[in-house]
Amino acid sequence: MESGMQKLVVVSNRLPAALKKDNGQWTVKAGSGGLITAMAPVLKNRGGVWIGWSGAADPAMDVDGLLADFSNEAGYELCTVPLTQDDVDGYYYGFSNEIIWPLFHDLQTRCRFYPEYWRAYLDVNFKFAEVVARKSDQDDYIWIQDYHLMHQAFFLKSMGVKRNIGFFLHIPFPPPDIFMKLPWRRKVLQALIDYDLVGFQTIQDRKNFVGCLQRIMPETRVDGCGSVVTVHTGNRHFRVGAFPISIDYNQFSDLAKQPNVVRKAFELKEALRHRKIILGVDRLDYTKGIPERIRSIQNLLRRYPDLKGRMNFVQIAVPSREEVDEYKDLRTEIEQLVGRVNGEFSMPGWVPVHYHYRSLSHEDLVAYYAAADIGLVTPLRDGMNLVAKEYCACNNSEDGVLVLSEFAGAAAQLQEHAYLVNPYDMDGVAKGLHRAFHWSKEVRSHHMVHLREQVRKNNIFWWVDSFLQAGIAKTLGDFPEIDTVHFEQV
Structure with a gap:
């Protein structure tokens, strides 16, 4: 130099x-x-x-x-x-x-x-x-x-x-x-x-x-x-x-088009029998609202029994600060909640919540994003939250829905075309998910096209x-x- x-x-x-x-x-x-x-x-x-x-x-x-x-x-x-x-x-x-x-x-x-x-x-x-x-x-x-x-x-x-x-x-x-x-x-x-x-x-x-x-x-x-x-x-x-x-939009979008990632995304859908996938991806932290999110899924299945057997909630929790007692307690709370929801609603051939406590490779994460029908991003408070933007960038089919906490910084940019929810309002989140589940392809596409353009331009x-x-x-x-x-x- x-x-x-x-x-x-x-x-x-x-x-x-x-x-x-x-x-x-x-x-x-x-x-x-x-x-x-x-x-x-x-x-x-x-x-x-x-x-x-x-x-x-x-x-x-x-x-x-x-x-x-x-x-x-x-x-x-x-x-x-x-x-x-x-x-x-x-x-x-x-x-x-x-x-x-x-x-x-x-x-x-x-x-x-x-x-x-x-x-x-x-x-x-x-x-x-x-x-x-x-x-x-x-x-x-x-x-x-x-x-x-x-x-x-x-x-x-x-x-x-x-x-x-x-x-x-x-x-x-x-x-x-x-x-x-x-x-x-x-x-x-x-x-x-x-x-x-x-x-x-x-x-x-x-x-x-x-x-x-x-x-x-x-x-x-x-x-x-x-x-x-x-x-x-x-x-x-x-x-x-x-x-x-923001994120490197092209990096995520291009990776989601790679044949091996497309194959992985298809295999995820196949494994879940092509039910609609609601996806949460977070570092394990009390600000991310994971327990509230799981309770919202519980409310969703209680209030809308028509969704039983037709959707799966997949929560990926990336390990964080594992030596801190507060985070150990949070992990235990989440695992117990997952057990309760699955215990209440599971049927032969269907378990509603799939919980993964581990880090994923970049390719595997993008495959999950690409496979998900609904991205559920509901932190209690967040500076920005890049997961919301990564999900949109990977949704090349332009067929997904972003359900986003109004307390994420990303809401300021994406509020017009994301479905905003209050993460503390577990009935409200359930209602939002039910609506998103039944949106027509035209409505989903309209909103996702605009979300992707926002992330692409402001990368x-x-x-x-x-x-x-x-x-x-x-x-x-x-x-x-x-x-x-x-x-x-x-």
């Missing part, structure tokens, strides 16, 4: 590759999740850098050596931030996931506001900022991802390091009455206003953020209109915008361009691909 050429530096809690111990040996495994899906094509072969934690809590390990091959394959440099087990416990499991995650998802009763978590959060954010300062140049654009790292601009500024730095929050931002419960509310807001650009998933999240600023800093005023505005508070002015994240590259345009008046095209050695994946 030419000296002095501006590059993108992405900073997130986790790298897109994780170290795992198998039979006493450390191995490198590709990560998963919305952020990695979104950012990998953006950095590939453009001289980019991704900074994050490797997943190993042993600072003495030669992590960089283990990740070297992955970096070559990925087409961008991976830089690790070494963390101890105490760091991980306090900053990640503690402050990030026992305070910010539940609070920002309107579930404040699950919060544990322990002061030691706050101290660990600041310590780790400082460690990240040191690596960012060392691994970036003044001309680079630093793009900080998500709630784990809200203090990056604050610490870089305190070090005297000048960088153009943007922040994007992938989860919702709560309204003032909820945010004010955070003991460190002023310090968090003061850290966020040190960024040059703060991005949110929706206009509502942006409004919530500005409302919190105005509550704590009454002099705050907003200039402009549209998705990006300028905020003035004290002697600071910075930009704040709504940038709904991951549009998301990146809109953020970079607001941050540095550039687009992805200003970070051209460079000559690089390609390695075949093993």
